[in-house]
Every structure is written in structure tokens, then in C-alpha cells.
Amino acid sequence: xxxxxxILGIVWIALGLxxxxxxxxxxxxxxxxxxxxxxxxxAIIYAFILTPIIVGGLLVFGYYALKGEYEISEDAEHHLHIxxx
Amino acid sequence: xxxxxxxxKGLAAVIASSSVGTLIEWxxxxxxxxxxxxxxxxxxxxxxxxxxxxxxLATFAAGFVVRPFGALFFGRLGDLIGRKYxxxxxxxxxxxxxxxxxxxxxxxxxxxxxxxxxxxxxLLQGLALGGEYGGxxxxxxxxxxxxxxxxxxxxxxxTATIGLFVSLGVITVVKGTLSKEAFDDYGWRVPFWISIxxxxxxxxxxxxxxxxxxxxxxxxxxxxxxxxxxxxFGHKLNFKFVLLALFGATMGxxxxxxxxxxxxxxxxxxxxxxxxSQASKLIMWALLFGTPFFVxxxxxxxxIGRKWIMLLGMLIAIxxxxxxxxxxxxxxxxxxKKELADKTVVDVKVIADNxxxxxxxxxxxxxxxxxxxTTYKEDKTEIIHADKSKADAxxxxxxxxTVVLDDGSFWKxxxxxxxxxxxxxxVYGPIAAxxxxxxxxxxxxxxxxxxxxxxxGIFGGLLPAVATFLATKATQANTLAAKAGSTLPYKAPxxxxxxxxxxxxxxxxxxxxxxxxxxxxxIED
Numbered sequence: 241x242x243x244x245x246x247i248l249g250i251v252w253i254a255l256g257l258x259x260x261x262x263x264x265x266x267x268x269x270x271x272x273x274x275x276x277x278x279x280x281x282x283a284i285i286y287a288f289i290l291t292p293i294i295v296g297g298l299l300v301f302g303y304y305a306l307k308g309e310y311e312i313s314e315d316a317e318h319h320l321h322i323x324x325x
Numbered sequence: 326x327x328x329x330x331x332x333x334k335g336l337a338a339v340i341a342s343s344s345v346g347t348l349i350e351w352x353x354x355x356x357x358x359x360x361x362x363x364x365x366x367x368x369x370x371x372x373x374x375x376x377x378x379x380x381x382l383a384t385f386a387a388g389f390v391v392r393p394f395g396a397l398f399f400g401r402l403g404d405l406i407g408r409k410y411x412x413x414x415x416x417x418x419x420x421x422x423x424x425x426x427x428x429x430x431x432x433x434x435x436x437x438x439x440x441x442x443x444x445x446x447x448l449l450q451g452l453a454l455g456g457e458y459g460g461x462x463x464x465x466x467x468x469x470x471x472x473x474x475x476x477x478x479x480x481x482x483x484t485a486t487i488g489l490f491v492s493l494g495v496i497t498v499v500k501g502t503l504s505k506e507a508f509d510d511y512g513w514r515v516p517f518w519i520s521i522x523x524x525x526x527x528x529x530x531x532x533x534x535x536x537x538x539x540x541x542x543x544x545x546x547x548x549x550x551x552x553x554x555x556x557x558f559g560h561k562l563n564f565k566f567v568l569l570a571l572f573g574a575t576m577g578x579x580x581x582x583x584x585x586x587x588x589x590x591x592x593x594x595x596x597x598x599x600x601x602s603q604a605s606k607l608i609m610w611a612l613l614f615g616t617p618f619f620v621x622x623x624x625x626x627x628x629i630g631r632k633w634i635m636l637l638g639m640l641i642a643i644x645x646x647x648x649x650x651x652x653x654x655x656x657x658x659x660x661x662k663k664e665l666a667d668k669t670v671v672d673v674k675v676i677a678d679n680x681x682x683x684x685x686x687x688x689x690x691x692x693x694x695x696x697x698x699t700t701y702k703e704d705k706t707e708i709i710h711a712d713k714s715k716a717d718a719x720x721x722x723x724x725x726x727t728v729v730l731d732d733g734s735f736w737k738x739x740x741x742x743x744x745x746x747x748x749x750x751x752v753y754g755p756i757a758a759x760x761x762x763x764x765x766x767x768x769x770x771x772x773x774x775x776x777x778x779x780x781x782g783i784f785g786g787l788l789p790a791v792a793t794f795l796a797t798k799a800t801q802a803n804t805l806a807a808k809a810g811s812t813l814p815y816k817a818p819x820x821x822x823x824x825x826x827x828x829x830x831x832x833x834x835x836x837x838x839x840x841x842x843x844x845x846x847x848i849e850d
Binding site: 285 | 375377380389390561564565568569571572779783787790791794832835836839840842
């Protein structure tokens with residue numbers, strides 16, 4: 241299963257790129273080009289806030305997955321837990 | 326009284342005092358959205374480009390941008406000085422912002438200052454909401470034993486839905502009490518004013534609360550974080566869990582929540598053209614029946630784990646949305662009902678347009694009755710230009726359609742929305758406990774607030790825009806195909822908007838199923 245977790249990292253990176261393309265090409269650019277004042281704010285939000293969060297987040301998540309950061313030990317003793325309880 | 330009874334009573338008091346404040350914050354946030362149409366006419370009248378810009382900013386910025394910033398700002402504060410005072414500040418900020426929105430004179434009275442003040446206060450509302458939820462969930466979770474954390478935090482989860490319910494209820498009561506003219510004149514301000522009374526009571530209750538025992542302990546031991554933002558998002562060990570919380574849980578939860586409560590309402594009002602008041606009642610019934618299930622699934626998550634309840638809710642939702650919305654269309658659309666032709670009334674009048682000589686205005690009033698008792702009214706106004714070259718169908722024709730459903734169709738729709746609310750409760754009920762358990766006490770407020778508000782504010786908040794875009798594209802493609810005489814590419818263009826929650830939910834389901842360790846996924850303090 242840990243191997244699957246790593247390999248899927250490539251999928252999340254690819255998904256980040258697809259999401260970026262969709263947000264910029266299908267959402268932000270048409271709104272920038274529409275000329276309507278009410279479209280300006282959504283266009284800026286799509287291009288400069290949403291896209292970096294979604295794309296950046298998926299790319300980093302995919303990278304971490306690929307590097308094995310989300311591997312889960314099969315040994316229960318190695319599981320992390322909170323001490324306070 | 327036994328120790329157990331005392332403990333339960335103490336916890337109930339903690340939950341009640343936290344939940345009431347959170348509920349009021351949601352109420353405050355929703356009434357602006359529910360009264361958006363009348364607010365637009367008072368503060369952002371059509372025909373002014375700057376006002377259109379400010380109006381869009383008020384809608385988008387408060388929902389998308391400011392909430393995550395509120396999560397960062399107040400989350401940091403909560404991890405530095407404590408939960409109690411931080412979420413007291415968010416409550417005061419929200420309450421006064423809401424009350425003041427209700428006090429601002431209209432654009433007609435004070436000009437541009439009015440929309441600017443509304444925008445500023447709306448931004449403060451978004452900021453406060455961003456800080457409130459994480460504080461309330463953390464505060465409650467840190468009071469409860471681990472074995473009951475799902476149950477007790479699920480009460481906090483009900484507040485978002487009850488807040489919507491109360492906002493719709495207050496607006497319905499005020500509308501019902503006042504005449505249409507009085508409501509348009511000053512009545513719309515009443516729901517905003519009511520907020521200050523509720524906030525006042527909640528502040529008194531919250532002032533009596535004690536600091537969370539876990540945070541108090543960490544503080545007494547001098548183990549609080551010096552820089553919660555850096556520790557939450559600058560250290561890989563914690564940041565990877567922030568990303569996992571976002572992409573494996575809150576992203577899917579956000580779209581399921583928005584689909585079940587807001588997209589359903591929008592679909593009923595805009596696609597089925599159901600009367601606003603009847604649509605509100607319909608949603609209120611579904612929320613009333615569905616809300617107890619937050620607690621049911623919260624409790625269940627203590628017994629069988631959080632992960633699979635949330636993911637199962639997500640999976641059932643994305644597999645059934647298409648069928649549920651088709652069933653909603655079949656139950657509510659007049660296109661699917663048999664018209665009683667002998668009861669149809671069409672009244673056409675053509676009068677001269679006083680503003681433009683030579684032009685005329687054609688008004689068509691249509692009333693239809695259907696076999697099941699559903700009624701349909703359409704008021705269409707069309708400007709007929711003397712100079713045909715000036716004709717523009719988009720601007721010249723305005724039409725308002727209102728459908729009042731029969732009892733059978735109404736309750737069918739209540740049932741279909743209720744099913745969606747059940748999905749919401751499965752995904753949303755256990756999520757506060759799930760998020761709280763992911764992060765250590767010293768940075769919990771900051772770490773859990775951000776993924777929650779990005780998941781809800783951004784992925785959930787994007788739903789109306791993206792869903793409308795997809796449905797409009799499909800309708801346009803069908804129109805073009807019909808003109809060209811070719812086969813229509815979309816059998817049900819009105820369902821295309823659902824692709825967004827289905828795809829986002831599916832991605833979140835896979836990430837959650839593969840990466841979240843169902844038994845234990847917690848960080849050591």
C-alpha cells in the first residue's frame with residue numbers, strides 16, 4: 241500500500257497542473273477579457289489567490305506523497321498519537 | 326450526583342456556551358447572503374460600474390479570501406494567548422459588524438460611502454467567521470475525553486446548519502409580519518439588528534467560561550508555540566498533515582456541504598423557479614429533519630472511527646447526486662407536469678415607451694395550472710424598438726417566473742434535500758474531532774482552522790461559480806446544436822453543474838481512503 245501511496249503522488253502533481261490550466265484558461269482569462277467590471281474581481285481571485293492555493297497545494301502534496309512522506313508503518317507501535325489523553 | 330453526571334453536565338455547559346456563539350456567527354454570515362437581493366438594491370443599485378465592482382468584492386472576498394486570513398490571524402492569536410479570549414473577540418467582531426450593516430443608510434441617502442461601509446463590514450464578518458469555528462471546535466474538543474470527542478464536537482457542527490435555519494426562519498417571520506412595502510423600507514434591517522441581542526447574551530455566557538484545560542496546561546508548562554504560523558506551515562512534519570486534512574477531508578466536505586444546502590436551494594429557485602418563500606420553507610424542513618444526524622454520526626465516529634463515516638458519506642453522495650437532482654427536476658419542473666390547458670390565462674398589453682419615442686413595451690402575464698395543483702406565473706416585459714437595429718434580446722426581454730408547488734411535489738423535494746443533508750451530516754459531523762486530533766495543542770487552532778476554511782471557503786465557495794459555468798456551457802451547446810439541427814449534446818444540461826462536486830468529492834475520497842490512517846493519525850505534543 242505504501243508503494244501505491246508513493247506512485248499516486250504523480251497523479252496529484254498532474255492533477256495540480258490540470259487544475260491550474262482549467263482555472264486560468266477556463267475561468268480567469270475569459271473573465272479578464274469580458275470587459276465587465278463585475279468580472280474583474282473574480283478574475284483576480286481565480287488567477288492570484290485560488291490558483292496558487294489549489295495548484296501549489298496539490299503539487300506539494302503530490303511531491304510529499306512521491307517522497308514517501310505519507311507512508312504508514314504497519315507496526316502499530318510506531319503510530320503517532322497524542323499524549324495528553 | 327455521581328462524578329459522571331457532573332462531568333456530563335459540565336461538558337453540556339461548555340458545549341452550549343460555545344455552540345450558541347458559533348451559531349450566532351453563522352446566522353450573521355448567512356443573513357447577508359439570504360438578503361443579498363434587497364441589499365443590492367439598497368447599496369449597490371444597477372447601472373454603476375464601481376458599485377458592481379464593490380458588490381462582487383463583497384460577495385467573493387468575504388467568502389473566499391478573508392475567511393482563510395481570519396483563520397490564520399485568529400488561529401495564531403488563539404495558540405498564543407488562548408482559545409477563550411480569541412473566540413470572544415471573533416464573536417464581538419461579528420456581532421457588531423452585522424448590527425452595523427443593518428444601520429447603514431442606503432446609497433440614496435449617503436452615496437458611495439454606503440457601499441464602502443457595507444463592504445468593510447462584510448470583510449470583518451468573513452474575518453471573524455474564519456477565526457470562530459476553529460476556536461469553538463478546539464475549545465470543546467480540549468474539554469472532552471478522547472472517547473467522546475466525536476459526540477461532543479458534533480454539537481458545534483450543527484451550528485452551521487442551524488445558523489442557516491434560524492436566518493431563513495427570522496427572515497420568513499419578519500417578512501410575514503410586515504407588509505411588502507415596510508419590509509423593503511426598513512424590515513430587511515430587522516434580522517441584522519436582532520443579532521446584537523443574541524451576541525450580547527452570548528458574550529455574557531462566554532465571559533464566564535474558563536480557558537481550555539489542555540491549553541491552560543501547555544501554557545502553565547511554558548510549552549506554547551512562539552510562532553504558530555511558522556510551526557504549522559513552515560515545518561514539514563506538520564504541514565504535510567495540513568495538506569492531508571485539506572485534500573483528504575475538508576475539500577470533499579466543503580463541496581458536499583455546499584451542494585446539500587446551498588446548491589440545492591439555488592437549483593430549486595433558479596432551475597425549478599420555485600417561489601422564494603416556498604423554497605426557503607422546503608430547505609428549512611429538510612434541515613430540521615436532518616440536523617440531529619450530525620450528533621448521531623459524531624457519536625458513531627467515537628465507536629467505529631471518523632475516517633470511514635466521512636468517506637462513506639462522500640462516496641454515497643457523489644454516486645447519487647446525479648439521480649437525486651434528476652428526481653428533483655422530475656418532481657418540481659413544470660416541464661414534467663401535465664398542464665390544464667383550459668385554465669391557462671395569457672394577458673398581453675402593449676404600451677408606448679415614454680422614455681424612448683417610437684418604442685413600445687409589451688407585457689405578457691401568463692398563469693398556468695397543472696394537473697397536480699402546481700401553479701405557474703410568468704411576467705414578461707419586452708421592449709419593442711422602432712429601430713430594429715437596436716434590438717438586443719439579452720437586454721430587451723425580462724422575465725420573472727414563479728412556480729408554487731403542490732403538497733406532493735413539495736414533500737418529495739423535502740425528502741430529496743433531506744437525503745443530501747444526511748450526506749452532509751455524515752461528512753461534517755465527525756470532522757471537527759478528526760481535525761482536532763490531527764494536530765498538537767500548541768498549534769491546533771492555527772493548523773486546523775486553515776484547511777477547514779480553505780476546504781469550505783475555497784472549494785465549497787467555488788461551487789456556485791463553477792457549477793453555473795458548467796450548466797451554462799451545456800445549455801449554450803444545446804442551443805447551438807438545436808439551431809444547427811443536430812443532435813443535442815447534453816440530455817440534461819441542468820445537471821452538468823454537479824460535475825464539480827462529483828469530481829472534487831471523488832478526488833478527496835481517493836486521497837482520504839489511501840492516505841488517512843483510519844486507526845491513528847495524530848501528532849505527538
